[in-house]
Amino acid sequence: MTVDYIPPQKSYSNGKLSIDKLDLPEAHIIHGREFPVAYALNLNDHEYNRDEVEEFLTSLSQKGVITQLIENHGVFVLRDSVENSDESKAAEVASIIRHIEEGRNQVQFEQNGTLTTRDKKGFNLYTANKSPPESVILQHNEFSRFKRYPNSLVFSILEYTATGGETPLVHGGELYEKVAKELPQFLEKLSQTGLQFNNEIWYKDESERAYWNHEVTFGRNIKPEDDFETKKKKALKIAHEYISDNAWFDEDDNLLASSKTWPVKTFKDEPLLFSSIAAFSDKYTTDEPKIKYGDGTVFSKEDLNKYKKITEELEYKHNWKSGDIVFIHNYQVSHGKLPYKDGKRSTLVGMWDVQDHTKQPFKNFQVEKSDLESVNSNLEALKV
Numbered sequence: 001m002t003v004d005y006i007p008p009q010k011s012y013s014n015g016k017l018s019i020d021k022l023d024l025p026e027a028h029i030i031h032g033r034e035f036p037v038a039y040a041l042n043l044n045d046h047e048y049n050r051d052e053v054e055e056f057l058t059s060l061s062q063k064g065v066i067t068q069l070i071e072n073h074g075v076f077v078l079r080d081s082v083e084n085s086d087e088s089k090a091a092e093v094a095s096i097i098r099h100i101e102e103g104r105n106q107v108q109f110e111q112n113g114t115l116t117t118r119d120k121k122g123f124n125l126y127t128a129n130k131s132p133p134e135s136v137i138l139q140h141n142e143f144s145r146f147k148r149y150p151n152s153l154v155f156s157i158l159e160y161t162a163t164g165g166e167t168p169l170v171h172g173g174e175l176y177e178k179v180a181k182e183l184p185q186f187l188e189k190l191s192q193t194g195l196q197f198n199n200e201i202w203y204k205d206e207s208e209r210a211y212w213n214h215e216v217t218f219g220r221n222i223k224p225e226d227d228f229e230t231k232k233k234k235a236l237k238i239a240h241e242y243i244s245d246n247a248w249f250d251e252d253d254n255l256l257a258s259s260k261t262w263p264v265k266t267f268k269d270e271p272l273l274f275s276s277i278a279a280f281s282d283k284y285t286t287d288e289p290k291i292k293y294g295d296g297t298v299f300s301k302e303d304l305n306k307y308k309k310i311t312e313e314l315e316y317k318h319n320w321k322s323g324d325i326v327f328i329h330n331y332q333v334s335h336g337k338l339p340y341k342d343g344k345r346s347t348l349v350g351m352w353d354v355q356d357h358t359k360q361p362f363k364n365f366q367v368e369k370s371d372l373e374s375v376n377s378n379l380e381a382l383k384v
Helices: 050-062 065-073 087-103 172-182 184-193 228-243 277-281 301-314 369-383
Strands: 011-013 018-022 028-030 033-035 037-042 075-079 120-122 125-127 137-140 152-160 167-171 195-202 247-249 255-261 264-267 270-273 291-293 316-318 324-329 333-337 345-353 362-364
Touching (some): 033 037, 033 065, 037 065, 050 065, 065 075, 087 324, 087 345, 137 277, 137 301, 167 172, 167 301, 172 264, 172 270, 172 301, 184 264, 184 369, 228 255, 277 301, 277 333, 324 333
Antiparallel strands (some): 011 018, 075 324, 137 333, 152 324, 152 345, 167 316, 195 255, 264 270, 264 362
């Protein structure tokens, strides 16, 4: 347990408005802390006034309450902060998120290298994914395969009438412990060699799902009047800055990147897993592996299937209510998407970051056999 852990209060109030703690049916305890933690805005018989709501939530942020809830629990769910939420309220929810995030000294994270195009809906708020309703997205920490990644993700669904479509969330600390127990050699080698991602591609053709000349891929600084070679130069500069030093254009003018990351980390000295391994597991083949150990050796399909199964066993599946705002600490918690049908489920996302990464207690961690023994010993003790 981190030394600065402060148990959450039942309620936080300014004397007029309050946020009151909710019990989420699927929540569970990790390292003595509830995952996730949830609160609902309570007007206490007053009329809804957005300025007052934003002022109250900003005050909680400035006092450190919101950061404590996000970092200590991994996920903070805020319910009922938007009045009569529907899909017309994107600008309002963007404003509420902005007040909360800027109140806790977070800054806007510039999205680069996404594998889907996104439409802007409000200040630093975009459509999250345009995949069809039946699609499944497996667990990943956002941009964990890149040089730069956000500190926090903020998801919202303004109008939720669908069946299914829960958002599965996995705590990286709990994942580390279960992988240490069930795949110890996999974990040890992963921590010692790192993780390679090979030949991710963003296409020249703008009819493709991911093309490089788009604001949230690599086109942020491209102007309509730029000639083609200038566009390529600007795109490659962003790729080298945000994604990987190893990025290039092929002979068809598609942009490719390969990278190496270190997915075993600690946050405030607690070990965790921070990666997109599960998201790559389904399409993994040993003939053309998109991911490898950092030393270039190939994963066994059996290990990757087991890893994916572990993530599925640990998932908290968030059942949405219209207007929910879900703050995810990206360092500690991965996310995915489950299929839905028969209704609306348009997810919005904002990405936010700390102002100075050098002050963040988020570090690479190399696993030794003694660490694996310690994990197993602690897990056995919990059974007693």
